[in-house]
Amino acid sequence: MSTKTAPLKTLFLNPPSFENFDGGASSRWPATREIESYWYPVWLAYPAGLLEGSRLLDAPPHHVSAAETIEICKEYEFLVLFTSTVGWEGDQRLAEAIKAANPAIKVAFVGPPVTTSPDKALNECSALDFICRREFDYSVVEFAQGKPLNEILGISYKENGKVVHNPDRPQIEDLDAMPWATKIYKRDMDVTRYNVPFLLHPYIALYSTRGCPAQCTFCLWPQTLSGHAWRKRSTDDVAAELAWAKQNFPEVKEFFFDDDTFNIQKVRTIELCEKLKPLKLTWSCTSRVTTDRETLKAMKDAGCRLLIVGFESGDPQILKNIKKGATVERARAFAKDCNDLGLVVHGDFILGLPGETKESIQNTINFAKSLDVETIQVSIAHAYPGTEFFDYAEKNGFITNTDAMMDAGGHQMAHIEYPGLPKEYVLEMVHKFYDAYYFRPKAAFRVIWKAIVNRDVPRLYVEAKAFLKLRKERMNMVKDAKKLQDKTPNAVGAGA
Numbered sequence: 001m002s003t004k005t006a007p008l009k010t011l012f013l014n015p016p017s018f019e020n021f022d023g024g025a026s027s028r029w030p031a032t033r034e035i036e037s038y039w040y041p042v043w044l045a046y047p048a049g050l051l052e053g054s055r056l057l058d059a060p061p062h063h064v065s066a067a068e069t070i071e072i073c074k075e076y077e078f079l080v081l082f083t084s085t086v087g088w089e090g091d092q093r094l095a096e097a098i099k100a101a102n103p104a105i106k107v108a109f110v111g112p113p114v115t116t117s118p119d120k121a122l123n124e125c126s127a128l129d130f131i132c133r134r135e136f137d138y139s140v141v142e143f144a145q146g147k148p149l150n151e152i153l154g155i156s157y158k159e160n161g162k163v164v165h166n167p168d169r170p171q172i173e174d175l176d177a178m179p180w181a182t183k184i185y186k187r188d189m190d191v192t193r194y195n196v197p198f199l200l201h202p203y204i205a206l207y208s209t210r211g212c213p214a215q216c217t218f219c220l221w222p223q224t225l226s227g228h229a230w231r232k233r234s235t236d237d238v239a240a241e242l243a244w245a246k247q248n249f250p251e252v253k254e255f256f257f258d259d260d261t262f263n264i265q266k267v268r269t270i271e272l273c274e275k276l277k278p279l280k281l282t283w284s285c286t287s288r289v290t291t292d293r294e295t296l297k298a299m300k301d302a303g304c305r306l307l308i309v310g311f312e313s314g315d316p317q318i319l320k321n322i323k324k325g326a327t328v329e330r331a332r333a334f335a336k337d338c339n340d341l342g343l344v345v346h347g348d349f350i351l352g353l354p355g356e357t358k359e360s361i362q363n364t365i366n367f368a369k370s371l372d373v374e375t376i377q378v379s380i381a382h383a384y385p386g387t388e389f390f391d392y393a394e395k396n397g398f399i400t401n402t403d404a405m406m407d408a409g410g411h412q413m414a415h416i417e418y419p420g421l422p423k424e425y426v427l428e429m430v431h432k433f434y435d436a437y438y439f440r441p442k443a444a445f446r447v448i449w450k451a452i453v454n455r456d457v458p459r460l461y462v463e464a465k466a467f468l469k470l471r472k473e474r475m476n477m478v479k480d481a482k483k484l485q486d487k488t489p490n491a492v493g494a495g496a
Contacts, residue, residue: 007144008078008106012048014041015094016059016066017087037196040189040205042181042258043110043225044082047137048188049179051144056184061193066094073098076105080140083111085384086405095127108143108155110136112224116386118156119163130157133165134225135172135210172210175233181206182245191249198306198346198375199284200253201456204245208238208272212260214288215323216310217388218353222260224386230261232268239275246281254305257285264288266295273302284308289326289334296337306344306374309334314367315360318353322389328367335371345373351433352381352416352426354392361429365436374446378433380414380426431471 038061048056055076059069073079079098083091095107106129114121114131121131132139132155139154149157154169172178182204185191192202209232212222222228242255262285263269276283284306285299313319316328338345349368351361368376382405383390383398393399393416400417414423437443450456 005146007051007053007141007146009076010048010051010054010078010080010140010144011073011076012041012044012054012056013069013079013081014044014056014058014060015081015083015087015091016064016069017090038194039196039258040181040185040194041082042205042207043136044080045181045184046178047080047140048184049181050137050141054144056188058189062190066097069094070098070101073105074102076102078106078108078140078144080108080110080136083109083113085113088113092125092127095125099127106143108132108136108140110140112220112384112386114156115224118165122156122158122163128157130155133168134227135169137172137178139169171227171229171231173231175210175231176237180241180244182241182248186248191252196256198308198344199256200282200305202249202252203254203256204249204252205256205258206241206245207259208233208257208262209259213264214261214325216312216325217322217392218350218381218383219260220384220387223388224384226260230264232265235268235272235275238272239279242276242281242283243279246279253282255281255283257283259286261288262286263291263295263299266292269295270298273298273304277302279303286310289331291334293337293341296341296343300341300343304343306346307338308346308348309373310348311368311371312348312350313353313360314364315355318355318360321354331367332371335373338373345371347371347373347376348379349376349433350379350381351429352414352418352421352423354389356381356418356421356426358421358425361426361433365429365433368433368437369440372442374450376434376437378430380430381416383416428475431475434471 038058041056041058044056044058048054057064057069057072059065064072079095081091081095091109095109099105099107107127108130109121109125109128110132115133118131118133122128130143130149130152134154136154139152142152143149143155149155149159150164150166153167156163156165158164185204191204194203194205195201196203209230211227211230212219213228213230214222215228216222245252245255281303282305283303285304285308287307287309289309289311310324311331312322312324314328319326319328335345347368349364351364381389383393390399398416398418400415400423405413405415414426416426417423438447
């Protein structure tokens, strides 16, 4: 009689990095935020749910240090670490320290950098046993269950000093077969540690779909991880998970669908809303501006409170350049529909996209003010390897320094420079954008009033203090850069 061998004792790790860093498995846009905030490492929760005896350690929000992580890893046989472009150097050093402390442990890296540059990863990091390209759920599970490396699809590894790339793994189609991420949160995580300023606290994030058919040139995950093929869970499975989560997390005030594009298919969205309605939940999601009023009304009626919307730019040509598949006019109509229906909008904007000029930046600031959505996030354009934007910027010599995406604290820095648009100017305009938006009496009053209504005044105080501190540091950085430029009249221009 044969007995089933137990899988390797596995630790799934979103690694410690910069203080307050939100990256890797948690975020499409890895960085230390202007205000301390953390998304959930949803990607790691699925394989963690497939492996008996595993643990998911989300180090940043739980404030687990590198030293503590190394100590924890002594008790495990297999480490799966989700890395990011900006965290790569630190993650590599951490993995080597873990291997030094526990030489028997097997180490696999997953995430965008190892998908786009597997040879580089395996040649640079001696601690790696293999890496997974794109979706990694079943690849790491198969290894933990004893399958030989040469039989596992979608991985790369070294054999006799040479890198071997196994055939690609087909994307997962049956998402209902995957475990519920929320059960892993209950098992391994403290949900009160997760804070996003515009979401109610505490909140929980989960996926109802994978992939995004949109072709936005700058967007990281569809081009390196989740793919463009849009795959959906059944509406029954999603509703059942939320019913379970509501019962098991009575303290949670909001559920957030962190899909690449939650409501891109009208029929499916309305069907899901019908099944969410009886649960009487407060929930939020991502949305494109192409969503029509009927769909938005169904969402509102089913308990939707807020939409995260990537407006990106108020300049029509830039929207075309990045293949956004949306127009300024459609964005205005969408914002009006949301306002009429009582849906809150958090708008995302990016400065420094292809075609950006001083004039287009001002157009975007004016556009944002005219939309007058509840809250905004202004990011600096980052060209991540593996994206069409990176290929464009690299080909044209616009990347000034790939290693300068972050400052010493993990905050975003401009690393793209176009002719006539110095990167220091773009950095300066991020903060002028925030000033122009939030220092309007109407916007300032709205933020304060909402904090009072939601009994979140202490939280607002902490967040405002953190934001103003970073703002001061960034503005000093811009001043220093300008002084340096003034002293170097013959400085090499962009693209050299």
